[in-house]
Amino acid sequence: MNEVSGPVSHRLAIGYVPGVQPDKWLSRWRERNPGVPISARRVGDPRAGLARGPEEDGFDVVFFREPEAAPRTAPAGLFRVPLYTETMAVLAARDHAMGAYGSLTPADLDGEPWLDPVDTITATPDEVSAAVDLVAAGVGLLVLPQPYARSLSRRDVIERPLEGAPATRMGVAWSSDRPDDELIDEFVGIVRGRTASTSRNAGDAPPEKRNARQKAAAKARARGGQPQQHQPRGGQAPRAKGRPSRGR
Structure with missing residues (x-):
């Protein structure tokens, strides 16, 4: 069992935004680390409650949503690992004609009434829920990340995947004041698969913490190849053992 070493009195607290289902990661944590309690709570803005150390009351790790086009480098004060891009969905009243389609594009909905966009990155769950109330009343259509839309689970609203809409991305983050926290490293590793x-290695380090050689090795692994060997300066690359040199 890959159990985290160190004191077991510290609990691991996880924050997550609507649309995230952390149950599978929590279950894996409990299987591997039964001596370290873990809890999770849904919040509107989990980054506001990140703890800087075990002695503080807050979240140790948060799942958060950001624009897909956002820079992959972490904001100041955070370590962050992008995870996956979310499919977007369009929501409409239950009897809307779009229910006959499996998926749609914005062009398919040209001329339809739309609600003012809701920024699911900054909007509170209550604000999003109020917008969905208007959808159910037939006032207009609304775009949300599909996992968020499905978490609302309303009978008077239908949702369909919307292709070609600006997407959102899910990631995990934790305080940069905790760069070597073993509990956080273990949980982020579970989330990343x-x-x-397997033990933590350089390839598992957050992108913001890797040096140039580690980044090159990670890219090579992603391509299914081997890291490129650089030729020494001022001379030829070493010959492979057992290969005769060619005469001139």
Whole structure:
């Protein structure tokens, strides 16, 4: 069992925005680290409550939403790992004609009434819920990340995937004041798919913490190849053992 070393009195607190279902990661944590309690709570703006240390009351790790086009470098004060791009969805009243389609594009909905866009990155859950109330009343259509839309689960509203709309991205973040916290490293590794039989290595480090050689190695692994070997300056690359040199 890949159990985290260190004191077991510290609890791991996870914050997550609407549309995230952290149950599978919490279950894996409890299987691998039964001595470290873990809890999760849905919040509107989890980054506002990040703890800088175990002695503080706040979240150790948060799942948060950002624009897909946002820079992949972490904002100041955070370590952050982007995870996946969310599919977008259009919501309409239950009897809307779009229910006959499997997916749509903005062009398919040309001429339809639209509600003012809701910024799901900054809007509170109550604000989003109020906008969906207007959708159910037939006032207009609304675009939300599909996981968020499905988490609302209303019978008087339908949703369909919307292709070609500006998308959102999910990520995990934690305070930059905690660069070597073993509990956080373990949980982020679980979210990224690290198994119980693998240990943390340089390739698992957050992109913001890797040096140039680690980044090159990670890119090579992603391509399915080997890291490029650089030729020494001022001379030829070393010959492979057992290969005869060619005469001139």
